[in-house]
Amino acid sequence: MTVFTSAGFIILFVLLMIVYFVVPKKAQTPILLAFSYGFYFMVSRKLPVYMLITTAVTYLSALLLQRITDGQKTYLDDKKAELTGDEKKEIKRKFEKRRKLVLVIGLVINFSFLAFFKYTDFLLDNACSLLANLGLNVEHQALNLVLPLGISFYTFQSTGYMIDVYRKKVAAERNLPKLALFVSYFPQIIEGPIGRFDRLASQFDQKHSFSFDRLKKGICLILWGCVKKLIIADNLAPLVNGISENYSQFGGSQILIGMLFYGIQLYADFSGYMDMASGYSKILGIEIAENFRRPYFSTSLAEFWRRWHISLCSWFKDYLFYPVFMSKGLMKLGKKLRAKGHREAAKNVPTFISMAVVWFLTGLWHGACWPEIVWGFSNGLIMIFSLQFAKAYDGVNKALRIKTDSAVWKCFRIVRTYLLVTLLNFICTFATFRDSLSAFAIMIKNPVPAYLSVSYLFPGIIDRGIVTLAVTLLACLTLFFVSLYEEKKNVLLYEAIMKKSWIVQGLVFILLLFFVLVFAVGGENGLSGGFMYAQF
């Protein structure tokens, strides 16, 4: 059973609600902090030692950065009349150097924990392979380090805050419990979203009173998250896992169906968690960052990555893509190319180099193995290719007289993007590259179903019974139509329902509760596993 749907957590959350809404404002942050640390212990069964160190490093680094920034301002204000322009520049340069040093030390310490736990075995494996190729046989035993819960998410969130203080976007936080809560806030500790300090922490300052409207919306989101996670994702898991683990025993059409459903499973699992996390947080009066905006309605891969795992992609954009692009070397390169009249290259070359770095690291973030790195790099390459040949595509469309603003063309692009995402998933869903290629070859050779029977088309799910299969497919269709409605109207369906009469609201609530209790919690999925993105 997932943590957000366990009876123990729900009871504790109700108790938290009672205490949280009764105590005065200044006690709300410490209570949320205590609950978040308790939650961390409850889920991971380990003390949050590394999270505490990250919090301390982040807190101290930010304060030091702020002190240097304030010191520079005071110094320059005091000596304003005495200093020449060049002297002022020199002083600014000196203070800047100190600030950079503090930031780099803070970043190195915080990222070193993540690097140690996540990448040590991968680095040792590759170093040994490299030495073996050179004729030196060195053996090492895998350390099999267990990744501390949520380390990727809270490390990225904390470092984002430190960089924001360095860039003077936000002031350093002096209130330690508030900063500690920002790092450890329980709804987002397992799978994110990666929050920004200015948007998340500012909400901790406000007094949150009980609101029936928020409670209704929160419960509706939690139940909808349960439908996605416990009915769709967990029921699709045996189908997808069975095929990815034993692909050679399946036909080509079964592999195709499994891979097409894998995209749905991943989305239902990850966005289901987000809905539950948002729902619990909403009840407490705190809005967490948006992480999905109906990504499978994207018309290109670049758009897909603006709508899928939004908080991670925007982190990479703000804290990696822009800094790499605006690094001295690439800015100089762009300038040189512009001076020589290569305007297109001046725009594209630095952008493409920055994208290659970002997508290499995005792959590495998703997993310490080569298939994930190749998957990330392939995503980047396809986007670079699209940018480079954008004008050529337009030319082809015009030559073929394609109505690019028609609904049919848009549908074609949406389907094409989904197929592209599915194709990329081949790289990292199977155990090795060789398995990925073999599975792909089987699929290509024999894509037509050998039999049109339910057990052939839906292996794995059918073992749970025809009713489970029917409910899963019905839930998938519901997810599609809900998403289609939201996409067309540009509203969230649960928000729209909350504006309807209490009869409509009650019916939706009862329907959701019925499905979750009968087909998820009460069914076989009561013993379902954790969230797919929790391993990061």
Add this chain to the structure above:
Amino acid sequence: MREQILEILQELRPDVDFENETALITDGILESFDIVALVGELSDAFGVELHVADLVPDNFNSVDGMISLIEKLRDDE
């Protein structure tokens, strides 16, 4: 300066009404690829050095925001 910036923007994205848009970033009209292209063009055209910290929505949401940014950068130098 306004005309020069508008010329750069029109060349970059002919489909956008830059005269009247005031939420180019907030509404997602300009994407990260547009921003980086714009950074290079503005640096060259006005001889200013932009930094990562300057890439905030307020500075790029409208032509007025971009004018203020360039003026601020010129003052700092």
